[in-house]
Amino acid sequence: MTPTPSLALRAPLKQRIFPNHEWALLLLLLAEVVIFGVTGSNFLTRTNGFEIIRLSVEIGLLALALTPVIITGGIDLSVGSMMGLSAIVCGGLWRDLGLPIWLSVLITLLLGLCGGGLNALLIARFNLPPLIVTLGTFSLFRGLAEGITGAVDNYSGFPASFLFLGQGYWFGFLPPQTLFLVAAAAIYFFLLHRSPIGRSLFAIGFTAEGARYAGLPVARRLALVYLLSGCAASLAAVIYIAHLGQAKADAGTGYELMAITAVVLGGTSIFGGRGTVWGTLLGLFAIVVLQNGLRLASAPAELAGILTGVLLVATICLDRFTSRAARRVAPATISTEELDVKNSQVAVLSVVILAAAAIVAGSNWLLVRTIKQELAPAANPAATATTGGKRITVAMMPKAKGDPYFVSCRKGAEEAAQQLGIELLWDGPTDLDPAKQNEVVEGWITRGVDVIAVSVENQAGISSVLRKARQRGIKVLTWDADAEKDARDFFINQATPQGIGQTLTDEAARLLNGQGEFAIITASLSAANQNEWIKHIKARLAEKYPGLKLVAIQPSDGDRDRAFAETQTVLKVYPNVKLIMGIAAPAVPGAAEAVKQAGRQDVKVIGLSVPSLCKSYVHDGIIESVVLWNTLDLGYLTVLAANEVKAGKLNPGDRELKAGKLGALEVRETDVLLGKPFIFNKANIDQFDF
Amino acid sequence: MAVNLTRYQRELSAALAYLALLMLVAVAAPAFYSFANLRDLLLSNVPVLIVAVGMTLVILAGQIDISLGSQFAICSVAAGLLAKIGLPIVLVLLVVALLGAALGSLNGMLVARLQIPAIVVTLAVMVTLRDGLRWLTEGRWVQNLPRGFQWFGLGQNAGQVLIILLAFSVFALFAWGLQNLAAGRAIYAVGADAEAARLAGISPSLIIGGVFIMMGALTGLAAALNSIRFSDIQANAGAGLELKAIAAVVVGGTAINGGRGTLLGTLIGVALLGTIGTALTFLGVNPFWEKALQGAIILAAIASDVLFTRAKQRRALIQTQPA
Structure with a gap:
């Protein structure tokens, strides 16, 4: 427990300010700042400082709210889902009911209180374990939002x-949202560290039973922290909406884990009874600065997650050992078993520290390498694309890095970058996440790249950031999916949603001879792109093919196995379905495997996917055709166009772009057209290697 | 033999809820009960069942493991790579289970030896492993697996039977061991009260380390059995699997603080949560509501627990009152 000062004697200053191991975090934060100050571009600037604060507000609010929850020995997994529910309620009240925006915000905050109230009721009143209650509401809130x-x-x-x-x-x-973070931090500071309520929370966390015997209203205090946490989650949702400019059911997905990580890293004990608000803030900034710094140093973003995990374990080990040492000084409080640090424990610790050191060393090596690369062009006159002797840096962002579709785009982009002597930065969210896209673009603006090319997940949200980039003189392209027209210079248009919808529908009609039932396996139910395509598919059906009937739209969450199971069910529930249309890269092979295992030779699979994932099914005759453009060419064209735009060779009003190996391509207004979507089938699929 | 039914109240209420669901489906959508559908349902829940067995052990011992989704992904990719270098499929299963055990032992060491809270350790391990795998694979699938990989090379029907048999023998083995082996009872003892167990001569750190290793090995096995149902291996398998497993265990009546619960309950929990999605499709309900319904089931399961306990306490109170 906290080394609480005895009544007569005050503890030394260090112990009062850093009762846990917050000093280590402060050192870590300093180290991060020094390392990234040296290796990152424009890391130590005022703008970047405030950008870091902007990025940490939503997670910060959740982390602050979770600090007292965890101090009482509880947990709240539902905060991220509460953000999703709050976001769509706020949006719905404002748009559908026509309420003034500030009134909707107010009602949303009340909703947060109600959600927190449900948790509070079950946990404080009925004495149920917080982990399970909030696991339940975690599903419930997100499910309601969807x-x-x-x-x-x-x-x-x-x-x-x-x-x-x-x-x-x-x-x-x-x-402006800084204000909320500061205010929330101040409120929680006074609540936890300067009020009787705060003391009672620590007491409850230390031992709830003891606190009850001491006359503390345990249930009421517990209810308070869960109510506050629900309210903080809805406030975070409001700021999230204002930050991104859109409200959707998937807001805040996964935020609860990041917030918990920040709190625990900040020295709050997961068993309750100790923790500080400033510790949480330090933990929060240690994570956000790490992410931001790695980005500005153009190191792989995955390092952030790996390092966070290692840091989490390492700081706790450190705490374990230093507090053991401290207890050894006051031997009255220890049992003999705790005194001995066993050899095996030392071994484990050494391994963890070695692993951490290896990863840090590895990342440093990467950093050094990137520095060398940045210095290299001076010694490399062969590089063709230069602006005033410096290599052009093109920063390119997919919607999701792990998606096979974007993996193949990257290949093409790298080929072009190599030919043209361009430095290509490739970064983006690991899964679909509009907030992350904004974060990455902000990082690139700070870093100062020459061209930014984005595949846009959320039009309204990212456009404001892209406009900012243009104001700073950065050329902006969009590829794959467009932003608002005035937010970018050119759009590399591989196919419009309308074109995709029509091509898929026409292909389905051709295979079914215009008659029959079919089903769609989509990505997640809230995927913007897919919903857009479905809209056009439905429109095309209504307009041209009255004989075709769309009987079901099932989600796959971008998971092949889920697509497989959903297809199996669809085939049984709707035995007349003669065609499955998968509209996410992993959904098509998933659906094909289901049809294959069911032995239904009368059912055909088509869809939008990457040829390499479907090749074997196409040869087996299960997948009739895959609609896609040449993704390698799309990546290639994007980098090439970026180079042309930067060099001033591609301007609005041009009618044609000479695109190297792709020949001359049409430019319509500010859209560069890659050509019509391509239909891959048995005859031609072997010619493509992506 | 008179079975004390009140001891299995939680399992019973989950079973009743499951029966109600089955009956609803029987009336509204009898096509649900086709052989093919039940078989497919069983197969798609095999991985969840196997990891839920491991999760039951972990939770019974008073711990938790949220890193198993990442372990599952790593083991899946490893299974594919091992098969590609020509390892026979039986060895692949074995090696992958060992790999899982090794990953689990990392959790076990940190939790049991250094006494870091399990939720923190496994949170850290989850993030580290998932991002590490992403870094290495960059999202690429493992493709062009050898012919003998899918269905153990036995063909679809035999392969399916074998997978189901394997899963259920694992389940039966653990269910038996948990009730009848000293080690099984020791898990309950440690989960109920680690200090008391220590005084009774059980080593809590050994048991806790052991359940994490078991969890890892079962995750590896589940990943391998899941992989051989397909012809390629995706790099992001198992996302969210940990929450599915925890939910199933809890719905099945295992106390989250450890010490109480049965594998039979877990089986019912897996069946209930695993059937609901398919049942909704059969009933023609919009899939949007699936997640909300699952949340409601979890809450209902634990709330019913409270009601039962209260009723029991009241009865006990009445009985003990002096006449």
């Missing part, structure tokens, strides 16, 4: 005065 919107609704177009809250600047540099 159910209410049909997971399709996407609220955007909020008034500028509201968006200013998340995107604007006070006095030219201060992001």
